[in-house]
Amino acid sequence: MSVLMVVVICVLILRKYVSFKETSKVIYFCTFIGYFFPIFIFFLMPVDVVVTSHQICLWENVDMNETGCPVPFNYIPSSALTIIWNIVYWTTYVATWLVYPILQSYALSGEFTAWTKLKAAVKENAIFYLVAGGICLIIFVILYFTHRLESGLTVATTAANVWGIFVLIALLGYGLVDIPRSQWRRGNKYLRLKYCQYLLAGYHEDIETCEVTVHDTIKRINQYNLSIPKD
Structure with missing residues (x-):
């Protein structure tokens, strides 16, 4: 059920921002995967918490009847959960560090x-x-x-996590500072007026350029009109 919900969410996002007819199927699929796994983690985390809580309950009540630890409705075996986490993590890992950088460089x-x-x-x-x-x-x-x-796998996992945390802190730090600052500047009428006056100069130049283009176009149309026989 969670997988179906994630698929629906990803399809709705892609339908809003991507044209299925004009976009390559490979790019569409890669974009879908890029949305699917990060969103799927939000649905997988509660399941992981529920499974862990159920196992702790069973360990703490070994001598009691299992009825004291009812099985949650979204419970899945721990072995299956481990396999799902490995698929999600390593697919995201390879896509982040190999596939998407190459696709980005290819597009640019x-x-x-x-x-x-x-x-x-x-x-x-x-x-x-x-x-x-x-x-x-x-x-x-x-x-x-x-x-x-201990192992190369542990070092690779740690390095990826450190890089992800660093990027997350950098982006959150920029957003938490820049958004309130921009709103603060919008509330200053004097700075807002100066900024609009600055934009006005550029708009004035664009208008003059458009007027020259219109005059040239009208002049060419008149020349073509005179050169074409009326008969």
Whole structure:
């Protein structure tokens, strides 16, 4: 049921902001996946909490009858929940660090063919991966010689989480500061007037440019009208 709700939400979002007929099916699918898994996490977290609470209840009441710990309506086995979390996490991980950066560079590339765009996108991201790989290698060496290297998977997961938390803090910090500041400036009538006067100069230049274009167009139309025989 949760999966169906997430699918409906993603389809409604894409229907509002994306044209299905004019957009490539590959891009549409990648965008759908990009919306699906982050939204699905919001539905999966309560299930995880319910399953954990039920297991704690069973552990604390081992000698009692299971009727003391009723099974929730959205309960799923712990093994299945682990598999779902692995699919969600690692799909999001690969998409975030490999698929979407290449697609973004591909879309912004100035090349003319699909193959050259793909090569440019891979080359651009390879530079980032080499720098990030060098930093990770240094971290691995430090952890190895300090005997704290448990597993490469743990380090990769931790690095991704640290990067995500850093980006989240940066974006939230910018939004929490910039939005109230912009609203504060909107409430200042003097600054608002100065800003409108600044925009007015640009609009005046645009109007003059449009007037010149209209006069040139009318002049050409008159010339064409005179050159065309009336008969």
